[in-house]
Amino acid sequence: MEHDVIVVGVGGMGAAAADALAGRGQRVLALEQFGLAHARGSSHGSTRIVRQAYFESPDYLPLLRRAYQLWDALPPALALHRVGCLVLGHADSPVLTGAAATAARCGVAVQTLTAAEVRRRFPAFRPGDDEAALLEPDAGFVRPELTVAHLAGRARQRGARVLTDQRVLAWEVTGDGVAVRTRDAVHRAARLVLAAGAWTPALAGSLGIPIRVERRVMHFFTPSEPGRFAPARMPTFIWDLAAGDSLYGFPLDGADGVKVGFHNRGPVIDPDRLQPDGSAEEVDEMRAVLDRHLPGAAGRLVRSTGCLYASTPDEDFVLGLVPGLDDRVVVAAGFSGHGFKFVPVVGEVVADLVVEGTTPFDLGFLAPTRFAATADP
Structure with missing residues (x-):
């Protein structure tokens, strides 16, 4: 052959x-x-989060630890950019509690923060007083x-x-x-x-x-006060808004601005059909959430681009x-x-x-x- x-x-x-x-x-x-x-x-979409305080399951940790080694062996432009990852939610959030449980079980270095501490250290975020966060400093993003x-x-x-x-x-x-x-x-x-x-x-x-195929939308905005959203002041993040509804995002990334998206919101689609860019309604939906949680992030829209999830049950x-x-x-x-x-x-x-x-x-x-x-x- x-x-x-x-x-x-x-x-x-x-x-x-x-x-x-x-x-x-x-x-x-x-x-x-x-x-x-x-x-x-x-x-596609310029960036992807890499983290080890894995709320999905600690069973992934051996794979993640090897992935970290392999990312770090790639050329600098491709290696892991360690800007941290902040997981936010209410005290009973399965995302927040799951990340904390995996970190404790597997020895992943994390810091627990109150809402006030988040607002002071990372002024881009506006969590409510009844929310908390977990910061994983060794997390970040890849290209x-x-x-x-x-x-x-x-x-x-x-x-x-x-x-x-x-x-x-x-x-x-x-x-x-x-x-x-x-x-x-x-x-x-x-x-x-x-x-x-x-x-x-x-x-x-x-x-x-x-496997079900679903459409998601990645939104890119130029924030009104770029300094608050710079990588030195803003980590990547996953925000558990409600049960089964989370928001993710990245710090300012050059002309792309700040990238954000809903992890759980999107329809089942046919991948053979060319997916449209984000609609005005989808952009407005994101702006409304950002205005509450990351005020100033949703400035000028750079672009809204579709992405596909291929998900198992x-x-x-x-x-x-x-x-x-x-x-x-x-x-x-x-x-x-x-x-x-x-x-x-x-x-x-x-x-x-x-x-x-x-x-x-x-x-x-x-x-x-x-x-x-x-x-x-």
Whole structure:
């Protein structure tokens, strides 16, 4: 065969997988249906938060610790920018209490702040007196588009073929490997990595992995008083506004201004339909929240851009070998709006599974088979 492994999708996860596999001497073909670092999926928007006080689950901590090491090994423009992360909410907020619990259990350095302390140290924020916060100083942000371009470029330097404008229509396991069909050709390899993001449901329907695709909007504003929102005075943040409704954001970032978005608000969509920019109603909705919580942030609108979440029912990832296919197919999908921080370690894990058939990380809670027990008969 011409290739050892085919990677479908060259967003953050696919680029990292192609890079790691090529780095281990695998003959890699990576297929991307759009251009590199495109804005149709989930690996764009200038910045992504990276943190370890992980309210989602402490089970992610081994992966996060390795991800930190790998981020720091990248060129300075791509490495983790440590501006901190502030988690805010009421005392019973599951986001705030979950972050504190993970920090305590896993030894993540954090600081507990009252609302008054937040207002004094970080004047961009206006929490109510009945709210509190947790500051993780070692958290920060990374650059998604630059990361994808770098990893795909390094994969090519290591010998991978990275092809763009190659939409995958179907795949199948054959007698000696896998066959992947695009509009132009049928490609064959010993193994397959499905890292197609929001397009995974169309390609992995037979695998019984439930993924819903939702639209989110990232808003960028020039604040009225830029000094209050500079990285030296404002960390990244996640604000638990109410049950199942959180706001996230980043400090001032050059011409992009301050970036903010709602983590939970957005409709289920078809990823094949070009998503519109944020509507006037969506911008007004964000302005109203910012006027209350970060007064002065919502100055001149720079842009409002759509982004896709590919989410599982439990909002944990799907990462592992697909059983029953002779260890030929690895799925890396369903990153549920909190996956980009894991990009470099996911690439490493995928390479482990393809080359060795196993990985030192415990992936049981991310297993592709975990939904089988709840599937309809």
